[in-house]
Amino acid sequence: MPSDTKSDLLQGTLDLLILKVLTLGPNHGYGISQRLRQISKDVLQVQQGSLYPALHRLEKRGWLESAWRQAESGRQAKFYKLSAKGRKQLAHEEFTWQRIARAIYLVLQTVE
Amino acid sequence: MGLKFRKRKEALEQEFDRELRFHIDELTDKNIASGMSRNEAHRQAMAEFGAKERVAEQLREVHQIPVIESFGKNLNFALRLMVKSPLFSAAIILTLALGVGANSAVFSALDAVLLRPLPFPHPAELVMVRQYNSANQSPSPFVAPVAPVRLEDWNRMSSAFQAITGYYTENESETSGPVPEKLTEAFVAPRFLQVWGVAPELGRDFSPAEERFGGPSVVLISERFWRRRFNADVNVIGKSLHFGSPVAGHRSAAYTIIGVISSSFLFPNRDVDAWSPVPKDAPYAQSRENTWYTCFGRLKPGVQLEQAAADVARVQAELGREFPKTDADLSVTLVPAKEVIVGESRASLWILFGSVTLLLLLACTNIAALLLARMTDREHEISVRFSLGASRTTVMWQLLTEIFVLALFGSLAGLALAAGAAKLFRTFTPNLPRVERISLDWRIVCYSLVCALVVTFLCGLLPGLRGTRGRLALANDGRTQVSGKSPAQWILVGAQVALAVILLVGAGLLQRSLQELARVSPGFDPGHVLTLQISESYGETADMKALTERSKHILDAIRTIPGVEAAANLSSLPGLPGQSQTELKILEGEQDPNRKIFADSRFVSPGYFDVMRIPVLAGEPCQETTRPTVVVNRTFANTYFGETTAIRHHIARLQTSQFSLAGEIQGVAADSREQGLNTEPMPTVYWCSSVAFPGTYYALRTRVAPMTLADTVRRIVHSIEPNRSVFDIQPLTQRLSDSFAEDRLRTTLLSLFAVTAVSLACLGIYATLSYFVSMRRREVGLRLALGASRQNIALRFLLQGLRVSAIGCVAGLGLAAASVRVLSGMLYGVSRFDPATFGGVVALVLAIGCLATVLPAIRAARTPPMNVLREQ
Numbered sequence: 001m002p003s004d005t006k007s008d009l010l011q012g013t014l015d016l017l018i019l020k021v022l023t024l025g026p027n028h029g030y031g032i033s034q035r036l037r038q039i040s041k042d043v044l045q046v047q048q049g050s051l052y053p054a055l056h057r058l059e060k061r062g063w064l065e066s067a068w069r070q071a072e073s074g075r076q077a078k079f080y081k082l083s084a085k086g087r088k089q090l091a092h093e094e095f096t097w098q099r100i101a102r103a104i105y106l107v108l109q110t111v112e
Numbered sequence: 113m114g115l116k117f118r119k120r121k122e123a124l125e126q127e128f129d130r131e132l133r134f135h136i137d138e139l140t141d142k143n144i145a146s147g148m149s150r151n152e153a154h155r156q157a158m159a160e161f162g163a164k165e166r167v168a169e170q171l172r173e174v175h176q177i178p179v180i181e182s183f184g185k186n187l188n189f190a191l192r193l194m195v196k197s198p199l200f201s202a203a204i205i206l207t208l209a210l211g212v213g214a215n216s217a218v219f220s221a222l223d224a225v226l227l228r229p230l231p232f233p234h235p236a237e238l239v240m241v242r243q244y245n246s247a248n249q250s251p252s253p254f255v256a257p258v259a260p261v262r263l264e265d266w267n268r269m270s271s272a273f274q275a276i277t278g279y280y281t282e283n284e285s286e287t288s289g290p291v292p293e294k295l296t297e298a299f300v301a302p303r304f305l306q307v308w309g310v311a312p313e314l315g316r317d318f319s320p321a322e323e324r325f326g327g328p329s330v331v332l333i334s335e336r337f338w339r340r341r342f343n344a345d346v347n348v349i350g351k352s353l354h355f356g357s358p359v360a361g362h363r364s365a366a367y368t369i370i371g372v373i374s375s376s377f378l379f380p381n382r383d384v385d386a387w388s389p390v391p392k393d394a395p396y397a398q399s400r401e402n403t404w405y406t407c408f409g410r411l412k413p414g415v416q417l418e419q420a421a422a423d424v425a426r427v428q429a430e431l432g433r434e435f436p437k438t439d440a441d442l443s444v445t446l447v448p449a450k451e452v453i454v455g456e457s458r459a460s461l462w463i464l465f466g467s468v469t470l471l472l473l474l475a476c477t478n479i480a481a482l483l484l485a486r487m488t489d490r491e492h493e494i495s496v497r498f499s500l501g502a503s504r505t506t507v508m509w510q511l512l513t514e515i516f517v518l519a520l521f522g523s524l525a526g527l528a529l530a531a532g533a534a535k536l537f538r539t540f541t542p543n544l545p546r547v548e549r550i551s552l553d554w555r556i557v558c559y560s561l562v563c564a565l566v567v568t569f570l571c572g573l574l575p576g577l578r579g580t581r582g583r584l585a586l587a588n589d590g591r592t593q594v595s596g597k598s599p600a601q602w603i604l605v606g607a608q609v610a611l612a613v614i615l616l617v618g619a620g621l622l623q624r625s626l627q628e629l630a631r632v633s634p635g636f637d638p639g640h641v642l643t644l645q646i647s648e649s650y651g652e653t654a655d656m657k658a659l660t661e662r663s664k665h666i667l668d669a670i671r672t673i674p675g676v677e678a679a680a681n682l683s684s685l686p687g688l689p690g691q692s693q694t695e696l697k698i699l700e701g702e703q704d705p706n707r708k709i710f711a712d713s714r715f716v717s718p719g720y721f722d723v724m725r726i727p728v729l730a731g732e733p734c735q736e737t738t739r740p741t742v743v744v745n746r747t748f749a750n751t752y753f754g755e756t757t758a759i760r761h762h763i764a765r766l767q768t769s770q771f772s773l774a775g776e777i778q779g780v781a782a783d784s785r786e787q788g789l790n791t792e793p794m795p796t797v798y799w800c801s802s803v804a805f806p807g808t809y810y811a812l813r814t815r816v817a818p819m820t821l822a823d824t825v826r827r828i829v830h831s832i833e834p835n836r837s838v839f840d841i842q843p844l845t846q847r848l849s850d851s852f853a854e855d856r857l858r859t860t861l862l863s864l865f866a867v868t869a870v871s872l873a874c875l876g877i878y879a880t881l882s883y884f885v886s887m888r889r890r891e892v893g894l895r896l897a898l899g900a901s902r903q904n905i906a907l908r909f910l911l912q913g914l915r916v917s918a919i920g921c922v923a924g925l926g927l928a929a930a931s932v933r934v935l936s937g938m939l940y941g942v943s944r945f946d947p948a949t950f951g952g953v954v955a956l957v958l959a960i961g962c963l964a965t966v967l968p969a970i971r972a973a974r975t976p977p978m979n980v981l982r983e984q
Contacts, residue, residue: 028131028134028135029131029134029135030134030135030138030139033135047162048132048135048161048162048167049162049163049166049167049170052131052132052167052170052171053167053170053171053173053174056171056174056175057174060174060175071134071138073137073138073141075134075137075138076130076134077131077134078127078130078131078134
């Protein structure tokens with residue numbers, strides 16, 4: 001489907017993206033999804049059906065911490081922030097991702 | 113916990129909702145900002161967000177507790193699987209129901225009789241205090257009742273006890289009603305209820321005034337008697353009971369009821385209807401030679417049995433110095449009350465429990481083999497699970513859950529079985545101590561559940577480990593290879609055979625023992641003998657002459673009953689284990705002081721040898737004479753007189769109480785097994801005497817069926833002795849048979865277990881070989897096609913089955929030989945390693961092994977080769 005400009009995320013990459021976005025500071029689910037869209041220039045559109053379970057899973061693993069706070073709009077929102085453990089995990093995943101990306105790039109280069 | 117869990121869940125739900133709603137609200141705001149109407153903005157936001165409920169559902173999944181959640185899923189799957197293969201499931205559930213049921217049933221008995229503490233406060237402090245004559249070197253030291261004064265000395269001088277008390281029982285006639293009713297009355301020393309730590313349910317304990325000589329006559333009655341006689345009337349306190357002075361013409365004594373004792377208090381035994389105090393200052397209670405009491409004491413808290421034993425030994429040694437004549441030779445031992453009450457049933461119960469546990473183990477092995485076979489069929493399914501990303505642990509849990517569901521159903525069915533068993537125990541072993549406490553309660557339910565868990569792991573671990581081993585089995589082309597898997601299955605089959613052999617040997621030995629016992633010639637003829645008791649009281653012994661007259665009178669009256677051939681009274685029934693080895697001396701000639709003479713002493717009236725049909729070999733049987741005479745048995749004559757004839761020698765009992773006892777030997781009777789059918793005749797002295805004491809039996813040889821005379825005897829006795837009651841009427845054969853009730857039950861149950869075990873093992877061999885044959889159809893077909901003979905094929909399978917049976921058999925025999933030690937005290941006339949039993953078991957097991965293998969082997973031989981080859 002080359003015409004489709006919106007990519008589905010590869011399994012596992014969503015976690016990496018969430019962690020990365022949260023290095024910018026604590027944010028709520030809505031904020032994270034908006035941020036992702038913004039940064040990826042609308043290429044990456046996260047389904048809420050994947051985003052929220054991912055957030056909860058990461059929190060359960062101890063990579064995120066959460067707290068209810070007032071958002072800019074004045075409503076109460078659940079804010080997530082990186083834990084120390086999450087920071088370590090992010091470093092690890094970034095490294096892995098880059099290695100794989102490089103490998104894929106190499107393959108693509110060679111075969112062409 | 114469930115509530116907390118639900119609350120946590122509700123809080124989570126609310127949080128999900130708030131979090132997701134925030135997202136939608138923000139989206140809506142954004143849409144409004146881009147110029148949409150509120151409604152449109154909201155609709156758009158909802159559309160973009162997707163189904164909120166589905167997201168919530170996914171969140172829920174993230175938060176579920178993995179074990180419980182997956183257990184639920186597994187459970188669901190297991191139930192579906194169970195329904196899908198109902199026959200297989202039913203077979204397993206049934207096997208387990210039997211295994212767990214039998215196990216729980218025996219455990220319920222074991223628990224009630226052995227494991228639970230006695231129903232008294234601080235039961236560990238209760239001990240029986242026994243005295244025995246340490247100078248008496250007889251093989252069974254005579255455990256004598258204790259003199260009241262000595263009991264008081266012990267109680268006063270010992271520092272280890274809170275209190276020591278004693279009791280004895282008598283059968284009384286209660287004469288308030290139209291006919292005398294026989295009651296069992298316990299006469300108790302002071303401190304009786306205090307030692308047991310119980311209080312009357314209604315009313316009060318004895319007061320000091322009532323425990324003094326000449327004080328008011330009072331009685332505590334049992335709840336049972338209270339309900340029966342007084343219809344549980346709460347105003348019973350103050351009413352009177354009239355205990356008949358059995359002496360005709362004397363006024364009966366009135367006892368005032370001061371309290372009712374709960375029916376859970378079953379002491380001294382479950383028949384006691386009334387308790388009365390014996391004053392310790394009574395003139396007749398002052399002799400150190402009067403012996404009455406069986407004694408129990410309550411230790412001070414924290415005092416150990418050994419300390420207490422050392423303490424009473426010290427006390428008795430002091431008494432020995434103070435009263436050398438009566439107390440020097442006495443020693444005192446302490447036995448925990450529970451030991452005394454549980455007694456010999458301990459070994460029986462443990463053996464039964466061991467047997468049912470073996471049976472359960474066998475059932476598990478059987479099921480494990482079945483599951484192992486089925487694992488092969490499920491190989492495909494399991495590989496699919498693996499390839500879908502399931503871990504080995506997940507698959508293992510799934511398999512164990514399946515088995516657990518089956519085990520649970522099996523255990524529940526087993527519980528129903530165990531519930532019935534409590535009744536069975538009460539019916540068949542009424543003499544089992546504490547039998548009334550056997551019941552199904554939460555302890556048994558828990559036990560069954562634990563059984564189900566253990567069974568799950570026993571049955572499931574091996575098949576589970578094996579089944580999940582070949583993760584890459586999917587690569588198989590569907591033509592299953594079994595050669596590598598058979599050893600485990602065959603080991604399981606061998607184990608089943610071995611377990612069955614152990615049980616068979618045990619049951620076989622007990623059966624042979626009973627057979628031997630039935631073959632024993634007792635030396636007396638118990639057929640057509642009616643036995644009964646007539647209420648007496650120790651008080652009557654005050655006038656021995658009158659008592660002798662009365663006893664003779666009663667006997668004469670009974671002898672006149674038509675259908676009665678002969679009648680006698682006797683101190684203890686023949687063929688039933690009793691006490692009483694006494695030391696004797698021969699009055700004539702020089703006595704070798706080192707040669708002790710012991711004999712079983714029995715008091716029998718004239719007519720005894722006719723009633724029991726014991727031949728008198730020389731001299732005369734007991735007759736009505738005024739001089740004291742005795743008859744001895746042949747063993748006594750041969751042992752102590754040898755060549756010289758025993759007749760006209762005089763023997764006397766060594767002085768152990770104030771009653772001297774001596775007599776001239778007047779006859780020699782043939783040996784008979786007076787002390788029990790399983791006991792060789794021992795030297796026995798029959799003292800000829802018609803005097804009836806409490807506990808004396810009357811025995812009648814009848815021409816008709818014994819029980820048909822029961823009413824006539826009752827009437828005749830009532831006509832001449834209206835204040836006495838006739839009770840405990842039974843044919844002698846019944847009593848002899850009852851004395852082996854426990855042996856018989858033990859044997860029957862063990863045999864039942866053994867038969868079940870053999871059937872299970874047989875089924876195990878059959879199923880495994882059948883499975884094996886079906887797995888190797890292709891190979892067999894190939895062999896046949898290549899020219900192998902059918903006999904050859906059949907023989908190969910037959911030998912395989914037999915080899916496993918034989919190996920199992922040998923292993924089982926080894927284990928059995930190592931474990932029959934536990935039966936040693938219960939065997940009569942057979943050795944523990946009885947070759948006939950062991951040989952018989954081997955023959956039986958091999959025959960059954962043959963039977964189980966022959967069908968599958970023939971089926972293998974009948975394989976149509978072409979069909980099979982075409983199949984694959």
